[in-house]
Amino acid sequence: MLIDSTLCIGCQACVDACREANGVVMDPTPNNFEGWNAAQTWDIAQDLDGETLNVIRLWRSGNATVKDAEEDGFAFGKRHCLHCVDPSCISVCPVQAMTKDPVTGIVGYDPDACIGCRYCSYGCPFGVPQFDLNSAFGQINKCQMCRHLQAEGKIPACCDVCPTGASLFGPVDLLQAEAERRLAATPGSLMSFPRGDITQDRPRHEKAVPHYIRQTYGEHEVGGTQVRYLSAVPFESIGLPKLDSFAPSRLSEGLQHTLYKWMIAPVLAVVGAAWLVRRNRVAAERDRGEEV
């Protein structure tokens, strides 16, 4: 999936489509708007939570009049699972409730395995998987790239509905090439932008090329992600943390596998400790015997 923040118009059609496709309930009452939304007409989820899988958030600076400008500007950031190549959530989950599809690379979730420890929430570099805290029998919720729709030959609801192609679905290599095409184009020149699925022949649209930050976010971050971003404002502004290309789960896994390789070290430690204990207990008994 390629998310181009400069194409996003903030219509939130993707948020709505996501709710419909995944049967997500509305989240009408964040703290700061209580009273105003008493009839609970509006869905105004503030961030990903146990119910919301996708949210469009607004970044603004100064008087926020120019889209995608750094000063006095505003921009929209789409937030959902980035489907890491080397996902921390899968690394940390003790019971294999988080899975990575070997073909599509979708990071999926199996509620029947999950014990609800929320380590995936805690460990995810983007804070994506969320436990539904409002239910007595909750579960983790995260974007699974509408894998149930993909099984029917459809594409993820957010990409399907996006009017501008700001959310674009397709194989990662094609999307990366598309991102590089956009970065290579001269800002201001007209360019045609695909919509929906990059492999399908959907109607494209023309638009002037914006002044992109010269980076595809997700190409290298935490070892690469399958959702990539383009933006004209710094990625941190639209809620994407600055990360280096190293997946921290590699480090923790390496650490654990070194310490526990074939359980050799622990077993040796137990044997050694047992030998010392036997020897020293005998000595202790003898000392005590003398003492008493």
Place this chain on the structure above:
Amino acid sequence: MFHAQPDLETVLGDDPDAPIARFGNVTRRQIFKFCAGVAATMGLSSAAGVKMAQAATNPSRPPVIWISGQECTGCTESLLRAYHPSLESLILDLISLDYHYVLCSGAGKQATDYKHKIMEERRGEYILVTEGGTPMKDGGIYCKSGGHTHVDLVREAAAGAAAIVAIGSCASWGGVQSTSPNPTGSVGTHEVIPDKTVVNIPGCPPNPYNFLSTVLHLLTFGRPPALDALNRPRFAYGRLIHENCERRPHFDAGRFALEFGDEGHRQGFCLYKIGCKGPETYANCPAVGFGDVGQGTWPVGVGAPCFGCTEQGIGFEKPVHALADLKTQTPPSLYPGVDAPKGKGASAAAAAAVAGVAGVAIGAGAMMLRGMGAKSDEDKGASDGEA
């Protein structure tokens, strides 16, 4: 149509063939004939012609001079289709449309002379309306009338005008002929007379009521209505089409027509994906409609994407299929902020619990230390012995 007929004799007066200096030595009979002709053109009864003649001779109404440059007369046509007030009540009861080369039956020198006469006699009182763009390239030779370039005519008429209204996109910002490469160097009226305030009523054509209402405002209050940065009346151009569009809920819910004639298009879904420029075009089309035949009578209402006719740089300039940039004065305040603070702070009870536990722990510790002090003195001998 059968109103109480004004007495023809009264209208013609004692000496219908005497030339009247005020009207450029035109006789009263000639005026009557002219007005009757205009009324006939507009499909009005001959009685209206009489009324018109009466009104036209009423010196209390402000004269209007309407000059046309690079235009298609669409704006005039649009105006002719207004019904409240209708054009005739405008030009009969409210203003004296003294020069309009489509609507006046006099032509050539006769009409032009009359225009000059009004401009002299009612200097500082008349309203100037410009329709059509003004070509500036090569000295403005690409649009001439009576041997004079349009740019000169505009400047001449503007010099003594009490108020200037530019009707239509061409007069407002150049319109279709200003589209790149703009071979005639066409510009809007306000660029020809930068020292004057020009009220712009853009649109192709503009909604007649935006023009009529502006004129009514001028007549009633003697000043133009509140204007935006582009000198457009705020009442008409204050909001994006997108904001009042009846298809907006489809946009918000993500229901779009993808191609002309597809399922979404027939369902009346949002036309954004097929190039509707409503999100970047300021106009009141969805609120006012056209043709006085009920709701939904405007382009988007009948399934044609807005093409942004009122907006410079969009109408005629941006490809029809190109997506609109979603314009807003400021982004929606209800959208979640990236940095919005989240999470509950310490409640009074929680803070009290923490303080209480800390207090009890410190208190118990202190009590114990004091007790131990007393005890350790007592035990000194014993522990020394043990060690």
Place this chain on the structure above:
Amino acid sequence: MASRFERLHAPLITPLTLVLAVIAAAAAWFIYLRFQLGLGAIANINAGYPWGLWVVVDVVIGSALGCGGFAMALLIYIFNRGALSPLMRPALLGGLFGYSLAGAAVLFDLGRWWQFYNILTPWHWNLNSVMLEIALCVFVYVVVLWLEFSPALFERFGWKGLRQFAENWMWLLIALGVVLPFMHQSSLGSALVVLGHKLDPLYNTAFLPLLFVTSAIAMGFGVVVVEATVVSHSFRRASEHALLVQVAAVMAWLLIGWTLFRWGEVAYRGALGGVLAWSGATVSLWLETLLALFAALVCLSGARNDARWLFMAGVAVLLFGSVYRVASYLVAYHPVGNYSYFPSFPELVITIGVIAFEVLAYLVFVKVFPVLGAHGAAHPARK
């Protein structure tokens, strides 16, 4: 073999035990509500802070406080300080409750607790997961602790055969009891390595497991010092001060080494630039350093001969370890997004209640089972 341990002869019901019982009951009520209404209704944990007070205090700190048995076993059996063995069984009991309740606390913190047994079924195991190691290791260790403690129960009930059997295999249990905490206490540190950018540079290091396990051992010694002092004072038993001073010396050198390594490591990574900034992580770092150095200073100076100073040093070590753990898991943890967290009142009550229950159970056990060192009844006549 005559028992070297004895029961404490004191009434079971006292004002203190009553108060503790009331607090524990309040906690039980809120735990009931948590199961009835869900986590969000009781706890302030949120999308940014999925782990709150329960994980950090009940599990991470709770298990570290349970390291008394581990630390003493290490000293007595591995480093052959047999003289310290009277301190062993009380420390073991503390560990038993620390760990058992840490395990119990996990149950109400787990979102899908009714599936917790998945972690015990090998076909669900994810061998990459630090959490799996912690869970299994703690589970086994709790069993080992109970077995290690079982002679006290068998003594009480007079089951000589079983007691002898347990004693015969004790060498294996003790060996396991020494090795297992090394594994899961270090893993509690490894668990944070995966946080990457979400953990403050002052805390984020590949040496987290080492820092966690060594500070847990220090806390284990701290617990022994505090617990022995409180017990001997409260129940008017002979002071074990002479033994505690030996423990304190080991603890002091451990703390000094730990602090030097901690700062050296931060400096080596070039993260020292942040130590003067005003942030939670910085304040925590200074706080833990000062607490550790205070304790070390007391334990190595003449002040250690005063039971009061030694007690304060023990408390300082417990605070030191707690600050380090709270900081690592919550204060130096930077969630993605502008989130804040402070435990809610019910959340606090549950944690306090769990601790109250732990103390209560300890008090009951020392009065019912032979736990305390037998030599200590020096003042049985004192009222």
